[in-house]
Amino acid sequence: MKDVLIIGSGPAGCSAAVYLCRAGFSVTILSSGDGALGRAHAIENYYGFAEPIDGPTLLAQGRAQAARLGAEILQEEALAILPDIDGFTVKTSLGTHTARTLLLATGKSRSGLPVPGFEKLRGRGISFCAVCDGFFYRGKPLGLIGSSLYAAEELQELLRFSQDITLFTNGEPLTASFPEGVRIVTDRITAVEGEEKVSGVTTTGGSVPLEGLFVAIGTAGAAEFAAKLGVAVEKDDILVDENFMTNLPGIFAAGDCIGGLLQVAKAVSDGAQAARAMIAYLKKS
Numbered sequence: 001m002k003d004v005l006i007i008g009s010g011p012a013g014c015s016a017a018v019y020l021c022r023a024g025f026s027v028t029i030l031s032s033g034d035g036a037l038g039r040a041h042a043i044e045n046y047y048g049f050a051e052p053i054d055g056p057t058l059l060a061q062g063r064a065q066a067a068r069l070g071a072e073i074l075q076e077e078a079l080a081i082l083p084d085i086d087g088f089t090v091k092t093s094l095g096t097h098t099a100r101t102l103l104l105a106t107g108k109s110r111s112g113l114p115v116p117g118f119e120k121l122r123g124r125g126i127s128f129c130a131v132c133d134g135f136f137y138r139g140k141p142l143g144l145i146g147s148s149l150y151a152a153e154e155l156q157e158l159l160r161f162s163q164d165i166t167l168f169t170n171g172e173p174l175t176a177s178f179p180e181g182v183r184i185v186t187d188r189i190t191a192v193e194g195e196e197k198v199s200g201v202t203t204t205g206g207s208v209p210l211e212g213l214f215v216a217i218g219t220a221g222a223a224e225f226a227a228k229l230g231v232a233v234e235k236d237d238i239l240v241d242e243n244f245m246t247n248l249p250g251i252f253a254a255g256d257c258i259g260g261l262l263q264v265a266k267a268v269s270d271g272a273q274a275a276r277a278m279i280a281y282l283k284k285s
């Protein structure tokens with residue numbers, strides 16, 4: 001069991017790892033990809049670079065720094081978090097990891113679809129959490145948008161509540177295996193239908209009537225983990241106290257996923273402050 005498991009290898013996660021490793025704690029960082037910084041072409045407002053630096057280079061430097069100081073960085077996508085008596089187990093695309101404390105540093109959630117009806121029906125038949133809301137749709141025709149391992153995980157949850165499920169890949173290739181018997185629609189989604197609540201999904205190939213639509217696009221972000229764990233969230237931002245701890249003891253959060261200024265400087269600062277608080281927490285417990 002590690003002292004700290006960090007989900008996210010962006011500026012927030014790696015900055016926290018630097019402080020935690022230098023204080024002598026064991027750290028594993030899980031990473032599913034490059035996050036926001038990997039998509040930034042030129043950063044010219046971050047301290048210490050006389051000339052603009054491109055995002056992927058800054059990101060690689062941060063990861064190399066954390067690794068040099070002893071952090072284990074694994075290319076594994078976190079799929080689910082399970083609280084244990086003495087810490088947490090995180091299920092990933094390749095296995096499981098356990099740790100005494102967790103830092104959510106997953107950046108901003110990218111879930112959602114820019115099609116008519118989606119925003120209007122959020123929370124009115126559109127859900128981002130099968131564990132949280134599947135129960136309300138027992139035996140009803142459901143849709144699930146997604147094509148990845150994360151979507152496969154959500155589908156397993158939904159199958160406990162309904163056998164009438166259509167998977168919408170929205171034109172994306174399937175990157176995980178899905179059980180037999182689930183209808184798969186590969187056409188692009190053009191609209192989510194419904195007035196007061198979801199009544200169906202229209203794709204380039206036709207319409208499918210539904211009573212609930214679950215969303216599991218790409219990877220699970222902090223907001224999705226939070227919803228499942230009961231971590232308090234406001235408008236997609238994880239709520240933390242002055243010590244960057246969520247309302248669940250031992251789970252901290254930092255960077256874009258807690259909102260505020262969505263910039264590298266703030267993510268690095270959050271990571272450092274969260275690490276200091278985690279060090280105090282670990283020493284006390």
Ligand SMILES: Cc1cc2nc3c(=O)[nH]c(=O)nc-3n(C[C@H](O)[C@H](O)[C@H](O)COP(=O)(O)OP(=O)(O)OC[C@H]3O[C@@H](n4cnc5c(N)ncnc54)[C@H](O)[C@@H]3O)c2cc1C
Nearest residue numbers: 008009010011012032033035036078107255256262263264
């Ligand atoms: C195009 C663009 C330009 C930008 N320009 C600037 C700029 O000029 N100046 C500036 O200061 N900021 C800029 N930003 C913002 C900056 O990149 C972010 O504020 C910063 O990267 C946030 O850091 P973070 O660590 O919170 O999240 P991110 O950098 O998004 O990192 C999130 C990490 O979480 C990981 N992750 C997510 N989900 C999972 C999962 N389920 N399992 C495992 N790992 C997971 C990702 O793989 C990634 O490693 C820009 C952003 C973009 C997109």
